[in-house]
Amino acid sequence: MAARERIRIERGLYRIDKTYIACATSPGARKAKWKTIGEVGLMEARRERDAWAVEVRSGGVPETGGKEKVEEVALAWLGYVEGLVEIGELRPRTLEAYKIGVMLHLIPHYGHRRIRSMTTDDLVDWHRKQRKLKASTWTIRARWMAVRGVFGYAARHNIIAASPADKLLPRERPGAGEPRQRFLSRDEMDRLLEHAGPALAIIATALFTGMRVMEVLALQWGDIDFTEGVIHVRFQLSRQGKRVPLKTKAAKRDIVLMETLGKLLRRRRLAEEFSTDTDFVFQSSVPRRPMTYRGALLDLFHDARKRANLDDVTFHCLRHTFASILIAQGRDVQFVSRQLGHTKTSTTWDTYVHLFEAHRHAQDAREQLEAEYGEMLGAADA
Secondary structure, three states: OOOOOOEEEEOOEEEEOOEEEEEEOOOOOOOOEEEEEEOOOHHHHHHHHHHHHHHHHOOOOOOOOOOOEHHHHHHHHHHHHHHHHHOOOOOHHHHHHHHHHHHHHOHHHHOOOEHHHOOHHHHHHHHHHHHHOOOOHHHHHHHHHHHHHHHHHHHHOOOOOOOHHHHOOHHHOOOOOOOOOOOOOHHHHHHHHHOOHHHHHHHHHHHOOOOOHHHHHOOEHHHEEOOOOEEEEOEEEOOOOOEEEOOOOOOOEEEEOOHHHHHHHHHHHHHOOOOOOOOEOOEOOOOOOEOOHHHHHHHHHHHHHHHOOOOOOOHHHHHHHHHHHHHHOOOOHHHHHHHHOOOOHHHHHHHHHHHHHHHHHHHHHHHHHHHHHHHHHHHHHO
16 A cells, blocks of 8 residues: 655645644754644644644753754754744744844854854854944844844754853944935935836836835725825835735824825826736736735835946935935924824834934024124125
């Protein structure tokens, strides 16, 4: 009698006929441990799989006897993190950042070392090497979160007595740095739009609405009220290309649509083959499928900024620029906050306080200069 085929359903979950089977690997081990779940529904099988993974990964001293290398533990930690993503406790984007930190900036340098041999001096040296690469403070911090996670995982599972990352002095730890805010000047806006080419509509939409990239990509024609001059932001695009609800109540908002942008989008709708209310405003090469960030959009935007000689501008800079435009026009913090979809006005204030203050002081200075010295020029002019 032929052996029954084991079919992979998803990470750590398999099925033979109608029977589900789970597998998980303990830290530092090379061989997976299996558990028969039984003939249950998929949701119950997932729950049992997750419980089994926790039990295997959190149990006692690993079987390998403390000889684990950094690479082995790092990969085990990534497996643990992948499990958190699958049950919704961690964002896929965070996992991507962790993978970059581990695969490109930890394993190549220390993967061959036994993890018990790693010291605080090694981590200080790691930080020094990162600075020599001239990576930004934020970039180093993101990579550090992955490195610290690996050693924390090793300590939690008794692979090492304590994490060397916890013993670093404050000045030795990678700091978060200051948020990088890049605003486009009027001349830079002109150049970017002039060289936008096929990305003109999507760049203009982001620039003059301040929408987040995934909100822009989720737009459907029914979300745009051309008569009232409003864009109804109700959805965002997931990493899997699905239109999903917004994460916060404040993100659900109505953004003012200026007339010329409305005309640009009207012309785009007339030119599209598929332009019903449920069709996406920005579609991929596949009919009625949304444009993806890592697909068409990234290439289109990078080409446009290169032609405009604005290589340091990211797509998110367009959102910052929209905020700076509203503030320069004298809009108050509540209005700016609502247009951007911030949960709290304090977030808007903390992010753009320098712009609000600069605008207020400039206006006050103009008025006071006029009041105190205006008559002098008036008399001279007469």
